[in-house]
Amino acid sequence: MRIGTFSTYRRVLSGLRLNQSANIRAQEQLSSGRRILRPSDDPTGASRAIRMERQISDISRYRDAISQGINTTDSGASALTSASTLMIQARELLLQGMNGTYSATDRAAIATEIDLIREQLVDIANRRAGDTYLFGGTATTAPPWEEVQYNGRSHVLYRGNGDEQTIRAGETLDVAVTLSGAAAFGKFAPTGTVFGQLTGAMGGTTADQGAGYSTLNVRHDATLPGSIGTVGLGLVSSGAFDTLLGDNTLTIDAVAGTIQLGTGEVIPLPTTPDPNFVIKNEAGGELHLDFTTFAGASYTGDVRGEGSISLDGVNFTAFDGTETDLELSDSTLDRVVHVDTTAINRAGDDLVEFKGATNVFDLLGAIADDLRNDEGLEPQALSSRLQNRLTDIDRHHETILVGASTLGSRGARLGSADDRAADVGLQLEGLLSNVADADLSKVALDLSRSEYLLQLAQASGARLMQMSLLNFIG
Amino acid sequence: MTSLSLTTGLKALLSSRFVLDTVGHNLANANTPGYSRQRVNLSSSLALSSRGSLIGSGVDVTGIERGVDALLARRINSQQGALGNLGARLGGLSELESFFGTSGGTALSGMLDDFFASVSDLATAPGDGVLRSNLAQGSLAVAGRFNEISKRFSTAERDTLSEVTSLVREVNSRANEVAALNIEIAEAQSTGSIANDLLDRRDVVVNELSELVDVTELAGPNGTVSILVAGNTLVGSSRAATMSAVRDNSNAIKIQIAGSSGYVPVTGGSVGGLLELGANDIPNLSSKFDDLAKQLILSTNRIHSTGIPVSGPFSILTGTNPLKDFDLDGKATDELLSNAGLPFEVTNGALYVNVQNNATGETEKSRVAISKSHTTVAGFLESLNEIEHLSADIDGTGRLRIVADSGHGFDFSSRIASLPDAKGTFGGGRASLAPGTPGPYSLADGDTLSVTVGSGPSPAAFTVTFDQSDFTEISQATAAEIADVINNDPNASLNGFRAVAVDDAVVFQSAAEGAAASFAVTGGTSVGAFGFAGLVGTTITGNNNSVDPKISGAYTGDAEDIYTFRPNMDGVIGTTVGLQVEVFDAKGDFVTSLAVGDDYAPGTELNIAEGLQIEFGLGELSATNGDLFTLDLAPDSDTSDVLVALGMNSLFTGSSAADIAVRADLVENPDLIASSISGAAGDSRALTALLDVKSHKQPGLGGASIDEFYGNIISELGFQTASTENALIANEAVTESLLIRRDQISGVDVDEELVDLVAFEQAFQAASRFIATVSNLNDELLALI
Known part of the structure; x- marks a missing residue:
C-alpha cells in the first residue's frame, strides 16, 4: 500500500491534537474543580446540577427565613415569660391586698405597685422585634395596645388584628411565628x-x-x-x-x-x-x-x-x-x-x-382601683370582689403561659425544620458534588495519562518523520 | 544503425530527464494541498524491422497522468459540506451556550435565585423598607438579565446574516475561480494537452466551495465542470452566477442565485449550517426563552396584581398595557377585552374588587364577571363604574385607569369583606324587608307595590309601579333591576324608601336608621310575587343596635362560593332562646348553623367553615322580615387574568424576554410592592404565594415549573451542542480516512519519489553510457577507415 508522506504528517498531527485536547480538558477540570464547565459537557448532568443548585438555594432561603422566625418566636416567648413574672408579682400583691390586716394606706401603696406592673405589661405587649410589633397580629406598624382615658376610666384597647405573622419554612411548611395580642393578653370567654x-x-x-x-x-x-x-x-x-x-x-x-x-x-x-x-x-x-x-x-x-x-x-x-x-x-x-x-x-x-371579656391590663387597673376602694365598698363586698379578681388573674396568667409555650414550641418546630433542611442541604450538596464536581483523583489520572500519551505521540511522530530514504542516499 | 542507436539513447536520456523532472515536481509539491501525484507514462518505442528481425527503438514518453480517484474526490467534497455545516452550527451553539452559563450569580438561574431569595427575605419581615427595595432591585436584575440574553439572541441572529453574507462573498469568488479555470482547462484540452495542475487547482477550489455550500459537480465538455447548488446552477462551463444572501418577508435569511427563480434551499456547508442556526436553533431557543420570561411575568403578576401594597389600597391605578383599536374605528372601547391587543389572554372568569372606606376600614366586595366571547372594553368599564365609589376610564394612552372617590381605596385581593353587611340587611339599623326566597321574581308589566313610610302622625304613602321597560324580562325580574326601579322612583327617594340587591335577593329598606325608622307594605299587585301577602300592613321597624357581623380568618376553600346567612327565627342576639343563624352556600346547600341565642355573648367568635370565623354584635334579627346577608368567597380574585392582561398592579411589565421590565413607579417607590392579602403591614401572604411561582407546574410551559423549564432549555441546548460536536468529530474521522485514501492514491510518497530518482538517475547514466558506447563504436569504425 502506498502511504503518502503528507498523510503521515497528518496522522502525527491529528494524534497530537487529540491528546493535547484531552490534556487541556483534564487541566481545565483540575483547575476549576468542576466536571461540567458548559452544558454540552454533560447535558443531563448539567440540568441535574442546575436543579440541585436550585434546591440548595431554596433550602438556604428557608433556613434564612427559619433563623428570622426563630428570632421572632424567641423574642415573643421571652416577652411572655417576663410578662408571666410580672403576673406572679401582681398575684402576690393582690393576695397581700386581700389581707384584712392591711390599712387603706397600705392597700393604696399596693395599688400603686400594681399600676406600675400594669405599665410594664403594656410595655411588654407593645414590644418590638426590629421594626415590627410582636403582639399586633399582622398590624405591625403601630403599637397594638393603646391606653385611652374615657369617662373617668383608663382603658387599654387592642388596635391590632387577630392574625398571626407566618414565615415560609419549607416548600409546604408555613409556620406562624407570633401570637396576636388578643390571644396573648386578652383572650375572651364572655360570661355576662x-x-x-x-x-x-x-x-x-x-x-x-x-x-x-x-x-x-x-x-x-x-x-x-x-x-x-x-x-x-x-x-x-x-x-x-x-x-x-x-x-x-x-x-x-x-x-x-x-x-x-x-x-x-x-x-x-x-x-x-x-x-x-x-x-x-x-x-x-x-x-x-x-x-x-x-x-x-x-x-x-x-x-x-x-x-x-x-x-x-x-x-x-x-x-x-x-x-x-x-x-x-x-x-x-x-x-x-x-x-x-x-x-x-x-x-x-x-x-x-x-x-370574661377583660384584658390583663384592664384587669390590673380594676384591681388597683379596688384596692384604693374609691367606690367605698364594704370590706365584705371588697373581699369577695378581690377574690374574683384573683381567679381572673390566674386565668390571664395561664393564657400568658400557654402563649409562651406555644411560641416556644413553634420555635422548636422551626429548629427541627432547620435541622432537617440542613440535612437535606448537605445531602444535596453531596449529590451536586457527585454530578458537577470533578473527581480529582480521576482527573489527575486522566491528566497524567494524557500527558503520557501526548509524549508518546510526540516521540513516535518524531521518529516516524525522521524515517526517510534520504538518510541513506548519500 | 548508428543513428537508430543514438536516437534510442537520446530517447532514453530525454525520458529519464522527463521522469526526473516529474519526480522533482512531485517532491516539490509533496506538501501542496490538493496536489495529485503525477506519473510519467513510458512505453517502448515501436520496433524497427532490420534484416528480417525487429529491433527495439527505445522508449517513448506517452503522457503525464494525475493519480486521481474522481469518485473519492466527490465523496470528500460532500463530506467537506457536512463538516462545514456542523462546524458552523457548533460555533453558533457554543456561543448560545455561553449566554446562559451553568451556575453562579451572574447566570440567569442565579439571578432568579436571588430574586426569589429577596421575596423570601421580605416575606419574613414584610414591613422592612430595606428588604423591600432589595426586592425591587432583585426584580430589576432579573429583568435586566432577561433583556441582555434576549439582546444577545437577536445580535447572534444578526451576526448570522453578516457571517452568511461574507461566506456568500467567498462562494462567489470561488465560483468565479472555477469558471476561470474551466475556460483555461477547456483551452488546454482543445490543444490536446492535459492541464494536470489546472485540474488540481480546480479540485481544490471545488473542495473549498463544498465546505461553504452543498455542491454537485457535473462533468462538461472539454474537461469543464458545472456546479449546482441545491439543483440551481452556480457555475456553468464558462461563467459563474452570483449568489447573494437576503432577508425574506418574514425576516428570515435566504439565499438567492442570480438567474434562478426563488430562494435556494442551501442545507450543506457552513452557509447551510449558519442558515439552520439562524432559522431554527436561535429562534427555537429564543422563543423558549421568551416563553420562560412570559410565564414568569404572567405568574408573578397574577399573584402581585391581587395583593395589597404596604401603603394600603389604591386611590388611583393605571394599567401598563394599552388597549388597541383593532377595527380601526377610532375607539378601543368596542373591542372585546380578549381581543384588544393585550399581551396576555383574557379568559372566562371573574374579577373581584374590594372598595374600602378608609375612615372605617369597612370593605365591600364586588364581582365583575368576564366572558372571553362577550365582555367588551366598554362593558368592563361599565361594570367597574357600577361599583360604588369607583370610576374607570381609558386614559389618553389607551390604558385603563381606575380612580376611587376621596376617602376610599380599592384593591383586588382575595381578602374577605370584614364587614359583609354594609347594606344593613341583617339586623341593621334600617327597617328592612326581603322576600323569603331570592330572585328572580315573576312580576308582570304594571305590577305595583304600595308602601307607607313612617308610622308617625303623617305617614307617607305612595305606590311604585314596575314597568316592562325597566326589565330585560319582567317575568324574570332580577333583584338589581327591582332595586333600580325603587331607587329611581321619586316618591320612594322623597319619602326615604330604598331597595338594595343582596346577591339574588332584593331587600326593601327605610332610608333612616334606628328604632324610629319604619315602613309597611300596604298592598299592590306585586306582593304575591314577592311573597309578602302575609305581611301586608305589618309595620317593619329599624333597630338602634346593628348586628354588624364581622368576619375574620382566610378562606381556605378552592372554589368560588357565596355564603348566605339567614336567621332561623325572630329574636335578639345573645338573648332569645334557640336563635340561630343558618348558612347556605351558592348551591343552596346547608353549610352550618351558628347558635346566637341566650348562650351566646355578643362579640364572640364562631367558626363558620373553610377557615372563616364570624362574630355578631348585639341586635335583633327577623326571619319574618327576611333578614339576610351574603359573603362572596373567592380563593383567586382574578380568574380571568384581566389584571395581568391590562398590567394593573403588576410587578413586571412587558411580555417577552426582550421587553420584560419592572413597573417604573414601583422601582421608584418600592412601597408599591404588593406584599399582603389583608392590607396589614405584617401580612406577607402575597409574598409567600409569590415564592410558589418558582416551583408550581405551569400549563404555559408544558406542565414544567419555571425552574424545570429553565433546566430543560439548558440541557436541550447542551444536548444539541454535544450531539453536534460528536457528529463533527465523527465526520472529521470519516473525512480523515477519506483523505488518507486520497493520499494513498494522489499523495506524494517522498521515499517512492526518491527511489524513482535513484532509478532514473541510473537510467540516465546508463543511457549516457549507451550513447558513449555507441559513439565509441563509431569511433572504432571511423578509426578503421
Whole structure:
C-alpha cells in the first residue's frame, strides 16, 4: 500500500491534537474543580446540577427565613415569660391586698405597685422585634395596645388584628411565628355582665355587648319630697345635694325621737334645728333636710328621688324605677348594656364588668382601683370582689403561659425544620458534588495519562518523520 | 544503425530527464494541498524491422497522468459540506451556550435565585423598607438579565446574516475561480494537452466551495465542470452566477442565485449550517426563552396584581398595557377585552374588587364577571363604574385607569369583606324587608307595590309601579333591576324608601336608621310575587343596635362560593332562646348553623367553615322580615387574568424576554410592592404565594415549573451542542480516512519519489553510457577507415 508522506504528517498531527485536547480538558477540570464547565459537557448532568443548585438555594432561603422566625418566636416567648413574672408579682400583691390586716394606706401603696406592673405589661405587649410589633397580629406598624382615658376610666384597647405573622419554612411548611395580642393578653370567654352593687342597678333581660370595664353613671336629678312641708321640713337647696333615688319612705317618730329613710338606719332626730340634716337610706342614698322650721310631729310619707343613668357619662337616660330592660350604650367604646332599674336607690358610679371579656391590663387597673376602694365598698363586698379578681388573674396568667409555650414550641418546630433542611442541604450538596464536581483523583489520572500519551505521540511522530530514504542516499 | 542507436539513447536520456523532472515536481509539491501525484507514462518505442528481425527503438514518453480517484474526490467534497455545516452550527451553539452559563450569580438561574431569595427575605419581615427595595432591585436584575440574553439572541441572529453574507462573498469568488479555470482547462484540452495542475487547482477550489455550500459537480465538455447548488446552477462551463444572501418577508435569511427563480434551499456547508442556526436553533431557543420570561411575568403578576401594597389600597391605578383599536374605528372601547391587543389572554372568569372606606376600614366586595366571547372594553368599564365609589376610564394612552372617590381605596385581593353587611340587611339599623326566597321574581308589566313610610302622625304613602321597560324580562325580574326601579322612583327617594340587591335577593329598606325608622307594605299587585301577602300592613321597624357581623380568618376553600346567612327565627342576639343563624352556600346547600341565642355573648367568635370565623354584635334579627346577608368567597380574585392582561398592579411589565421590565413607579417607590392579602403591614401572604411561582407546574410551559423549564432549555441546548460536536468529530474521522485514501492514491510518497530518482538517475547514466558506447563504436569504425 502506498502511504503518502503528507498523510503521515497528518496522522502525527491529528494524534497530537487529540491528546493535547484531552490534556487541556483534564487541566481545565483540575483547575476549576468542576466536571461540567458548559452544558454540552454533560447535558443531563448539567440540568441535574442546575436543579440541585436550585434546591440548595431554596433550602438556604428557608433556613434564612427559619433563623428570622426563630428570632421572632424567641423574642415573643421571652416577652411572655417576663410578662408571666410580672403576673406572679401582681398575684402576690393582690393576695397581700386581700389581707384584712392591711390599712387603706397600705392597700393604696399596693395599688400603686400594681399600676406600675400594669405599665410594664403594656410595655411588654407593645414590644418590638426590629421594626415590627410582636403582639399586633399582622398590624405591625403601630403599637397594638393603646391606653385611652374615657369617662373617668383608663382603658387599654387592642388596635391590632387577630392574625398571626407566618414565615415560609419549607416548600409546604408555613409556620406562624407570633401570637396576636388578643390571644396573648386578652383572650375572651364572655360570661355576662356584672354590675357593682352601689346603686342597685342590675342586669336586664337582653344580652349585653362589650369588653373590659365601664362605669355606669347613675345621677340624681330631683327630689320629690312628698308632703314633708306639713311637718315643717324642707329640702336643702331644692335637693341638689341628695343622692337618694326611687321611692323611699321617710318615717319620723316624734315620740321616740327617731327618723328613718327607707330601710336605712334609724337615727335620732337632730336636737338643734339643723339647716342641713343628712339621713341615708339602706344603700347610703342621702336626703338633705332643713330642720329649721320642724314642727316636731311624727310623719310617714314617700320621698322620691328622680334620676337618670348613663354608660358613657355623656348621654343620660331618665328612668323611673320601673324599667327592667333599659338599654344604655356607649358608642365610643362600642358597648351596650341592659339595666334593670327597679332596685336602684341611690346615685353613684357603678363598675360594669364584662365578665370574661377583660384584658390583663384592664384587669390590673380594676384591681388597683379596688384596692384604693374609691367606690367605698364594704370590706365584705371588697373581699369577695378581690377574690374574683384573683381567679381572673390566674386565668390571664395561664393564657400568658400557654402563649409562651406555644411560641416556644413553634420555635422548636422551626429548629427541627432547620435541622432537617440542613440535612437535606448537605445531602444535596453531596449529590451536586457527585454530578458537577470533578473527581480529582480521576482527573489527575486522566491528566497524567494524557500527558503520557501526548509524549508518546510526540516521540513516535518524531521518529516516524525522521524515517526517510534520504538518510541513506548519500 | 548508428543513428537508430543514438536516437534510442537520446530517447532514453530525454525520458529519464522527463521522469526526473516529474519526480522533482512531485517532491516539490509533496506538501501542496490538493496536489495529485503525477506519473510519467513510458512505453517502448515501436520496433524497427532490420534484416528480417525487429529491433527495439527505445522508449517513448506517452503522457503525464494525475493519480486521481474522481469518485473519492466527490465523496470528500460532500463530506467537506457536512463538516462545514456542523462546524458552523457548533460555533453558533457554543456561543448560545455561553449566554446562559451553568451556575453562579451572574447566570440567569442565579439571578432568579436571588430574586426569589429577596421575596423570601421580605416575606419574613414584610414591613422592612430595606428588604423591600432589595426586592425591587432583585426584580430589576432579573429583568435586566432577561433583556441582555434576549439582546444577545437577536445580535447572534444578526451576526448570522453578516457571517452568511461574507461566506456568500467567498462562494462567489470561488465560483468565479472555477469558471476561470474551466475556460483555461477547456483551452488546454482543445490543444490536446492535459492541464494536470489546472485540474488540481480546480479540485481544490471545488473542495473549498463544498465546505461553504452543498455542491454537485457535473462533468462538461472539454474537461469543464458545472456546479449546482441545491439543483440551481452556480457555475456553468464558462461563467459563474452570483449568489447573494437576503432577508425574506418574514425576516428570515435566504439565499438567492442570480438567474434562478426563488430562494435556494442551501442545507450543506457552513452557509447551510449558519442558515439552520439562524432559522431554527436561535429562534427555537429564543422563543423558549421568551416563553420562560412570559410565564414568569404572567405568574408573578397574577399573584402581585391581587395583593395589597404596604401603603394600603389604591386611590388611583393605571394599567401598563394599552388597549388597541383593532377595527380601526377610532375607539378601543368596542373591542372585546380578549381581543384588544393585550399581551396576555383574557379568559372566562371573574374579577373581584374590594372598595374600602378608609375612615372605617369597612370593605365591600364586588364581582365583575368576564366572558372571553362577550365582555367588551366598554362593558368592563361599565361594570367597574357600577361599583360604588369607583370610576374607570381609558386614559389618553389607551390604558385603563381606575380612580376611587376621596376617602376610599380599592384593591383586588382575595381578602374577605370584614364587614359583609354594609347594606344593613341583617339586623341593621334600617327597617328592612326581603322576600323569603331570592330572585328572580315573576312580576308582570304594571305590577305595583304600595308602601307607607313612617308610622308617625303623617305617614307617607305612595305606590311604585314596575314597568316592562325597566326589565330585560319582567317575568324574570332580577333583584338589581327591582332595586333600580325603587331607587329611581321619586316618591320612594322623597319619602326615604330604598331597595338594595343582596346577591339574588332584593331587600326593601327605610332610608333612616334606628328604632324610629319604619315602613309597611300596604298592598299592590306585586306582593304575591314577592311573597309578602302575609305581611301586608305589618309595620317593619329599624333597630338602634346593628348586628354588624364581622368576619375574620382566610378562606381556605378552592372554589368560588357565596355564603348566605339567614336567621332561623325572630329574636335578639345573645338573648332569645334557640336563635340561630343558618348558612347556605351558592348551591343552596346547608353549610352550618351558628347558635346566637341566650348562650351566646355578643362579640364572640364562631367558626363558620373553610377557615372563616364570624362574630355578631348585639341586635335583633327577623326571619319574618327576611333578614339576610351574603359573603362572596373567592380563593383567586382574578380568574380571568384581566389584571395581568391590562398590567394593573403588576410587578413586571412587558411580555417577552426582550421587553420584560419592572413597573417604573414601583422601582421608584418600592412601597408599591404588593406584599399582603389583608392590607396589614405584617401580612406577607402575597409574598409567600409569590415564592410558589418558582416551583408550581405551569400549563404555559408544558406542565414544567419555571425552574424545570429553565433546566430543560439548558440541557436541550447542551444536548444539541454535544450531539453536534460528536457528529463533527465523527465526520472529521470519516473525512480523515477519506483523505488518507486520497493520499494513498494522489499523495506524494517522498521515499517512492526518491527511489524513482535513484532509478532514473541510473537510467540516465546508463543511457549516457549507451550513447558513449555507441559513439565509441563509431569511433572504432571511423578509426578503421
